[in-house]
Amino acid sequence: MYYTEMALWIWTLTILSWFCVTLSRNEELKFFQSATELNHLTVDNDTGIIYLGVVNALYQLTENLEVIRSVETGPRKDNKKCTPPIDENQCKEAVLTDNYNKLLLLNKADNTTVVCGSLFKGICAIRDLQNISNEKYYVDTSGEKSFVASNDENVSTVGLITSLNNDQVLFVGKGNGPNDNGIIISTRQLYERDGKDIFEMYTDSAAVKSAFHSSSTQQFVAVFEDKNYVYFIFNQKEKQPVNNRTLIARLCKDDAHYYSYFEMDLGCKDDDGAYDHCHSAFVTTPGKELAESMAQQRQPVDTPSDDKVLLALFSKVNKDDGSLKSALCVFSLRQINEKIEKNRNDCYTKKNTSSFYKLFAAENPCALHGLVI
Numbered sequence: 001m002y003y004t005e006m007a008l009w010i011w012t013l014t015i016l017s018w019f020c021v022t023l024s025r026n027e028e029l030k031f032f033q034s035a036t037e038l039n040h041l042t043v044d045n046d047t048g049i050i051y052l053g054v055v056n057a058l059y060q061l062t063e064n065l066e067v068i069r070s071v072e073t074g075p076r077k078d079n080k081k082c083t084p085p086i087d088e089n090q091c092k093e094a095v096l097t098d099n100y101n102k103l104l105l106l107n108k109a110d111n112t113t114v115v116c117g118s119l120f121k122g123i124c125a126i127r128d129l130q131n132i133s134n135e136k137y138y139v140d141t142s143g144e145k146s147f148v149a150s151n152d153e154n155v156s157t158v159g160l161i162t163s164l165n166n167d168q169v170l171f172v173g174k175g176n177g178p179n180d181n182g183i184i185i186s187t188r189q190l191y192e193r194d195g196k197d198i199f200e201m202y203t204d205s206a207a208v209k210s211a212f213h214s215s216s217t218q219q220f221v222a223v224f225e226d227k228n229y230v231y232f233i234f235n236q237k238e239k240q241p242v243n244n245r246t247l248i249a250r251l252c253k254d255d256a257h258y259y260s261y262f263e264m265d266l267g268c269k270d271d272d273g274a275y276d277h278c279h280s281a282f283v284t285t286p287g288k289e290l291a292e293s294m295a296q297q298r299q300p301v302d303t304p305s306d307d308k309v310l311l312a313l314f315s316k317v318n319k320d321d322g323s324l325k326s327a328l329c330v331f332s333l334r335q336i337n338e339k340i341e342k343n344r345n346d347c348y349t350k351k352n353t354s355s356f357y358k359l360f361a362a363e364n365p366c367a368l369h370g371l372v373i
């Protein structure tokens, strides 16, 4: 698995570091090279402007990869164990630390970007979409409630900005690094109200905490929304018993207390067995032929469908020779939803709790949080 990640990482970096665009008219090769590792790239599809989050910097580039603006974000004196703001008298272990970009999201409705780094416990900032040098919001004195991203460079963080009752919120999924706060999924408000700050959880219970005592158990791969649901995909490394799984979690977007949170395995397998590691996942509307073939599996066949497809890239390591095998699995989102409902029902009616992973305590997962079917 290490080699898988390394290979993919190197591959990604190679592509990104030499991010090239060939202009069709004059065949001129344009490129932008960052001095440090690239972490995130996102494009504003209305303006063509490219936003890059790299170690210790942010860039705003034109479609032709010319730098419009750049911002230095690190290194800064920090220590993963210390609570910001860093006071060198209280945090004697603080040393110049690189700032990995953990989240880089465009909030078009607000003309801003949300940027989170690994420094200072994963605190986030809001920057002007037109001018990323312009930091519109950044507060490092709020403590725990403002710790959003993972502060570990090796623990991935995923985020989704969406509107909820006409307000904008940020759904975040992150693994639990050795010095993280244990929260793996949370909803953060992007507005100030009722004494709650920007980036604070919009209710005290809008979070899922890691049920595992050991750190680095989950690696988040993707977050997306469809209709009223928000979905997360993550890999989970379990120690007792030893097992690698890929899970899909779903919750209702407007569920302030996370009662609707449910997770199940996202399995991809062939004749040789299961692929146990997901690298990327993407949800889209199927083309005509795929939609037709998906419809044929439906009962009754003649109902119109707005079913989406989930495309997920998996890999596994051959235990015998260490070779790598990868696969692209295509899932119907409607079938995933049906399976979630079935598992939830089984949990209540047959007391089959095997599809829960102890998140809601081992004894009676169905009853916790006062959930009623």
Ligand SMILES: *[C@@H]1O[C@H](CO)[C@@H](O)[C@H](O)[C@H]1NC(C)=O
Binding pocket: 001, 002, 237, 242, 243, 244, 276
């Ligand atoms: C799980 O993945 C890790 C690497 O991430 C690998 O070392 C380990 O052998 C895998 N465990 C199983 C049971 O496949």
Ligand SMILES: *[C@@H]1O[C@H](CO)[C@@H](O)[C@H](O)[C@H]1NC(C)=O
Binding pocket: 045, 046
């Ligand atoms: C940009 O992307 C958004 C979200 O995917 C979409 O709604 C919008 O139509 C796109 N705009 C353009 C100009 O393609």
Ligand SMILES: *[C@@H]1O[C@H](CO)[C@@H](O)[C@H](O)[C@H]1NC(C)=O
Binding pocket: 108, 109, 110, 111, 130
């Ligand atoms: C965002 O900025 C653009 C360009 O300055 C402007 O045309 C647009 O109205 C702004 N949108 C919002 C929601 O403020």
Ligand SMILES: *[C@@H]1O[C@H](CO)[C@@H](O)[C@H](O)[C@H]1NC(C)=O
Binding pocket: 131, 133, 134, 135
């Ligand atoms: C961008 O923002 C920075 C920081 O607020 C400011 O100094 C600069 O003048 C702005 N640039 C433009 C073109 O507005």
Ligand SMILES: *[C@@H]1O[C@H](CO)[C@@H](O)[C@H](O)[C@H]1NC(C)=O
Binding pocket: 152, 153, 154
């Ligand atoms: C992250 O991974 C790299 C490469 O495996 C390792 O050198 C580094 O110490 C790790 N960082 C942390 C904070 O665990």
Ligand SMILES: *[C@@H]1O[C@H](CO)[C@@H](O)[C@H](O)[C@H]1NC(C)=O
Binding pocket: 343, 346, 350, 352, 353, 354, 355
């Ligand atoms: C319990 O649920 C799991 C996962 O959905 C399934 O594999 C297993 O067969 C079920 N067991 C029983 C007794 O229904």
